Amino acid sequence: MATLDHSNAAAAPRFRDAATEPPGAKFALILIAILFLAFFLALPLVSVFFEAFRKGPEAFWEAISEPDALAAIRLTLLVAVIAVPLNLVFGVAAAWAIAKFEFKGKAFLITLIDLPFSVSPVISGLVFVVLFGTHSVLGPILNSYGIEILFAVPGIVLATVFVTFPFVARELIPLMQEQGSGDEEAALSLGASGWQAFWYVTVPNIRWGLLYGVLLCNARAMGEFGAVSVVSGHIRGVTNTMPLHVEILYNEYNVSAAFAVATLLAGLALVTLGLKTVLELRFGAGNAGGRH
Amino acid sequence: MPVADTERSSPMEVTVSGISKQFDRYPALKDVSLKINSGELIALLGPSGSGKTTLLRLIAGLEQPNGGQILFGDEDASQKTVQERNVGFVFQHYALFKHMTVAENIAFGLKVRPAESRPPKAEIRKRVSDLLDMVHLPGLEKRYPNQLSGGQRQRVALARAVAIEPKVLLLDEPFGALDAKVRKELRRWLREFHDRTGHTTVFVTHDQEEALELADRVVVMSQGRIEQVGSADDVYDRPNSPFVFSFIGESSHLPVRIENGAVLFQGQPIGISEPGPDGEGMLFFRPQDVVEVNDGPRLTGKVTASRRLAGARIAELDISDEGAAHHVEIGVPLETRVEIGGELGFRPVHWKIFRNT
Numbered sequence: 001m002a003t004l005d006h007s008n009a010a011a012a013p014r015f016r017d018a019a020t021e022p023p024g025a026k027f028a029l030i031l032i033a034i035l036f037l038a039f040f041l042a043l044p045l046v047s048v049f050f051e052a053f054r055k056g057p058e059a060f061w062e063a064i065s066e067p068d069a070l071a072a073i074r075l076t077l078l079v080a081v082i083a084v085p086l087n088l089v090f091g092v093a094a095a096w097a098i099a100k101f102e103f104k105g106k107a108f109l110i111t112l113i114d115l116p117f118s119v120s121p122v123i124s125g126l127v128f129v130v131l132f133g134t135h136s137v138l139g140p141i142l143n144s145y146g147i148e149i150l151f152a153v154p155g156i157v158l159a160t161v162f163v164t165f166p167f168v169a170r171e172l173i174p175l176m177q178e179q180g181s182g183d184e185e186a187a188l189s190l191g192a193s194g195w196q197a198f199w200y201v202t203v204p205n206i207r208w209g210l211l212y213g214v215l216l217c218n219a220r221a222m223g224e225f226g227a228v229s230v231v232s233g234h235i236r237g238v239t240n241t242m243p244l245h246v247e248i249l250y251n252e253y254n255v256s257a258a259f260a261v262a263t264l265l266a267g268l269a270l271v272t273l274g275l276k277t278v279l280e281l282r283f284g285a286g287n288a289g290g291r292h
Numbered sequence: 293m294p295v296a297d298t299e300r301s302s303p304m305e306v307t308v309s310g311i312s313k314q315f316d317r318y319p320a321l322k323d324v325s326l327k328i329n330s331g332e333l334i335a336l337l338g339p340s341g342s343g344k345t346t347l348l349r350l351i352a353g354l355e356q357p358n359g360g361q362i363l364f365g366d367e368d369a370s371q372k373t374v375q376e377r378n379v380g381f382v383f384q385h386y387a388l389f390k391h392m393t394v395a396e397n398i399a400f401g402l403k404v405r406p407a408e409s410r411p412p413k414a415e416i417r418k419r420v421s422d423l424l425d426m427v428h429l430p431g432l433e434k435r436y437p438n439q440l441s442g443g444q445r446q447r448v449a450l451a452r453a454v455a456i457e458p459k460v461l462l463l464d465e466p467f468g469a470l471d472a473k474v475r476k477e478l479r480r481w482l483r484e485f486h487d488r489t490g491h492t493t494v495f496v497t498h499d500q501e502e503a504l505e506l507a508d509r510v511v512v513m514s515q516g517r518i519e520q521v522g523s524a525d526d527v528y529d530r531p532n533s534p535f536v537f538s539f540i541g542e543s544s545h546l547p548v549r550i551e552n553g554a555v556l557f558q559g560q561p562i563g564i565s566e567p568g569p570d571g572e573g574m575l576f577f578r579p580q581d582v583v584e585v586n587d588g589p590r591l592t593g594k595v596t597a598s599r600r601l602a603g604a605r606i607a608e609l610d611i612s613d614e615g616a617a618h619h620v621e622i623g624v625p626l627e628t629r630v631e632i633g634g635e636l637g638f639r640p641v642h643w644k645i646f647r648n649t
Contacts (some may be wrong), residue, residue, distance in 0.1 A: 185354055186387035189375045190401030190456055200404070204391040 019207050038120070048266050051259035056251040063249075063260035070247035079228075079241060083160040091168025092210070096202075097177030098169075100184070113169050116162055117257040124162050127228025128155055151233030155156040159227040164220045171213030172206055179205055204252065205214070212279050223265055295509055299618040303331035303492045304459040306351060311360035320346040322516045323360070328460075328494060333486045335503035337494045339539070344496045345464055347513070351494065352462050353377045364535040369603035380453030380491070382463040387443045388437040395420045395433035401456035418539035423451040427485070440589055443474040447469055450482075454489065463495035467502065478507055500540050504528065512536050519633035534646045544620035546591075546611065548645065550576045555645065558614075563639045572622050572648040577624040579606055593620065598630040609636060 021029070034212040053060055063069060073128060094113055096107060132139045132149040142149060149155045183205060187197035203210070232239040234248065244266055249258035302517045304622045306328040313321040328334050336344035349355040351362060353374035362369045369377050388397050398420045402411055411419065424430050427447040437445055444468065453461060467475040467481065483506055486493050497503050503510045504524040512519045512527055512535075520527055520536045531537040538545065549572055556562045557575070563585065566573075595611030596619070600606075604623050607630050612620045622638050624630060 133553070182383055182385060182387040183389060185374075185450075186381070186383055186389075187381060187404075188379040189352060189354065190374050190404065190452065191378070192400070192404040193375065200400070204389075237314055237396045 031270075045266060045270075048259055048262050051256060054259075055256045059256055059264075060260045063254075063257035064264060067225055068237045069245060069257075069261055070241065072240045072242045072261070075240065076222050076242040077155070078153070079160050080218055083158050083221045084214060084218050086161055087164055087168050088214055090165060091172060091213060091217075094169040094212055095172035095176050098173050100181050110173070113166050113173075116164070117166050117170075121163055121224065121226025122230055125159050125227035128159055128162075128227075128231050150206075151235065151239060153239065155231035156228050156239060158182045159231045160221050160224055163224050163227045164217045167217035167220060168210070168213035171209050171216070175206055175209040176202075202287055208279055208282060212276060215275055216278070220270060223270055223276055299396045303490050305330040306460055306494075307361075307363040308351065309361045309363070310349070311344075311347070311350060311357045311362065313350060313355060314358045319516050321350070321357075324516070324518055325360075326511060326518060326521065328492060330492050331490050333483070333493045333497075333506065333508045333593070335507035335510045336494065336513060337496060337500055337503040337510050339499070341515070342513040343437050343516040344498075344511075344513045348462050348464055348494060350495050351460070352379045354381070378456065378459050379451075380456060380458030380461045382446075382453050382461070382466055383566050384465040384468055386437075386449040388445055388449055388452070391435075392435070394424070394434060394435050394440070395626060397437070397448060398423055398452045398455050400452065401624060411413055419455065423455055426454075426489075427451045428481075441474075443478055444479060446470065447481075454491070458491070461491040461493040463493070465497060466495055467497070467499075472637045482506065504540075512539065514539070531576075531644065534574055534576065537644060537646075541578060542606075542621065543576050543578050544622075545574050545576045546618055546620065548573055550647075554598070557611075559621075560592050561589040564643065568646050568647075573645040574648070575640070575643055575645050577643040579621045580604065581642040582622045582638045582640050584624065585637050585639045588639070589638075590639050591620075592635055592637040594633050595630055595636055597632065598624075603628065607636060 004185075052063075062071075094109070097103075098110060106112065129150060130136060132142065132155065139150065147154075149158070183201050184197045187201045188194075191198065222241075223243055225247070228241055229244055229247075232241070232244055234244060236239060236248070240248065242261060246258050246261050246265070249255075249261065299464055306327075308324060308326040310323045311321055312319065324343070324347060326347075336347060346355060350357050352371060356368065360370075364377065366572045389400065392400070395417075399416050402419065405411075420433060421430070424432060427450055429444060429447055429451075432440070432444070432448075437448070440448065448631050450463075450466075463522075466479055470478065474488035476624070479502060495507075504527075507524070509521060509523055510527050511521050514535050520532045524531070527536060527540050531540060534545070537543055547551050548562075549570075550566050550568065551560075551570050553565050553567060554561050555575065557564065591611060595607050596610050597608040598605060599608075603626075605626050605628065606621050607624050609620050609622060611620060622636070624636075630636070
């Protein structure tokens with residue numbers, strides 16, 4: 001017994017939780033994380049703003065207020081204004097179908113929704129070239145009615161809708177699956193119509209997830225480069241979105257103007273991230289409090 | 293609105309006739325018929341997968357049957373939607389709308405009515421507060437569901453279901469998610485509530501104690517069929533099938549042979565008799581329905597374990613056969629010291645033999 005007591009006494013001050021690292025390892029891990037974040041995230045962002053203002057605020061202002069830049073900003077906003085509401089509706093419909101109903105081919109539909117995420121955006125763009133190009137079936141027919149898809153705004157909108165389709169649906173599917181259809185059934189049993197159940201019960205239940213999905217969808221819609229680049233035709237002041245405009249300026253060695261426009265996109269990203277954080281705080285709190 | 297109207301409903305008789313329901317080729321209900329009297333409190337009791345919840349959801353209109361009919365009074369409800377059936381359904385996890393206050397939850401069924409049948413705001417408010425009084429939760433209008441305890445949520449869900457003045461009240465595992473003490477309290481409370489309001493009420497449970505204590509009649513279900521319908525005494529004292537005998541209460545069973553009116557186990561008479569022709573059967577008895585017998589025809593076994601169960605002591609016996617081992621449980625007087633490994637002889641005093649067909 002005496003020896004046992006002795007070893008216990010020696011071990012006692014060294015008690016530690018099984019899941020706690022030694023202080024040295026803890027410090028090293030934190031340092032690695034901070035260095036990584038600084039090098040790969042903070043540094044590029046800072047350098048974008050630094051480059052943009054290198055020639056002073058006047059040059060910056062000029063770069064973002066010249067007609068081609070304004071046209072690019074307008075087009076980007078227009079595309080987002082069309083693509084985001086469309087994908088809001090598609091996303092909710094798809095998530096609703098997947099989460100609330102059992103049907104054949106459900107797994108296939110889920111895979112299909114993920115398709116825009118899994119193929120390269122360039123391929124997504126090329127799909128529309130194949131569909132609506134001069135050698136396609138649809139392109140010449142639409143052309144004969146005076147409808148331009150490729151190298152025009154409709155093509156850019158289509159490509160953007162395709163690329164940003166999964167955001168809302170992906171956000172809502174797990175949320176709606178977890179919630180099940182108990183609340184909707186309760187609403188129906190109390191005499192609510194399908195629409196009433198949707199507006200009064202489903203939408204409030206998914207509102208934070210929905211907003212989050214819309215935010216991500218919007219960020220991507222405004223920032224999409226690859227697919228849009230293929231279908232746009234890069235016509236200055238007509239079919240150039242902000243990311244395409246940035247590329248053109250950069251290729252023309254107009255670096256500070258390119259970075260000036262880039263700051264607008266970077267700013268959008270920052271605002272999105274900020275809103276997302278705020279939403280997550282609310283979202284998380286709402287979820288934790290709302291468990292039955 | 294006079295108080296009497298919210299308090300007392302006009303009860304409705306429900307007839308289920310020949311209902312069957314199939315999920316993906318797997319039958320959940322097979323040709324089920326049941327008559328529920330108006331104002332009756334009835335329990336659907338069975339193990340999971342017995343089809344009891346499916347039957348409840350079919351009555352509500354949350355599922356559509358593959359065959360058969362459901363009548364509310366004389367009216368065929370089978371073709372009606374869940375909204376048209378006007379049933380009060382209380383869900384297992386209450387399904388309270390978490391973004392709405394208690395008052396908004398209870399008023400929901402009234403607010404979604406079309407304008408011509410929607411009561412005025414002041415009346416809705418009055419109704420909500422009356423209902424909260426009725427479920428013993430006065431003054432909780434402004435709370436949100438996550439600020440309530442499980443038992444309180446349960447009662448809010450009930451008030452919400454009753455607010456639409458339903459023809460029938462349906463409850464799916466109403467006490468399933470509550471702890472034992474709250475369960476007991478709410479059980480008594482629900483009985484009082486039922487007696488006061490007089491709704492025809494159907495509830496689903498897998499807890500036999502709950503069903504036997506609370507319901508006027510118990511519907512015992514197994515594998516998509518109704519095994520027996522009857523009062524607590526009926527299903528406990530006069531079970532009509534091996535399933536009901538073993539599902540309700542504690543019991544043991546042994547394969548026996550009947551010869552010239554005597555019951556034999558492993559070829560030996562065990563001191564009980566059974567009228568009717570010779571043949572094979574299954575002997576069922578409850579642990580408390582035996583007497584210790586030390587000589588003459590009897591059953592004997594080796595004690596493998598003994599445990600104290602509230603006011604009784606239960607001995608587990610191993611009665612081995614040539615082929616299969618048989619285990620039975622018998623009640624022994626508390627003061628008896630039971631020795632593990634010792635021999636114990638007994639004879640059932642109440643029993644039932646189900647003949648092999």
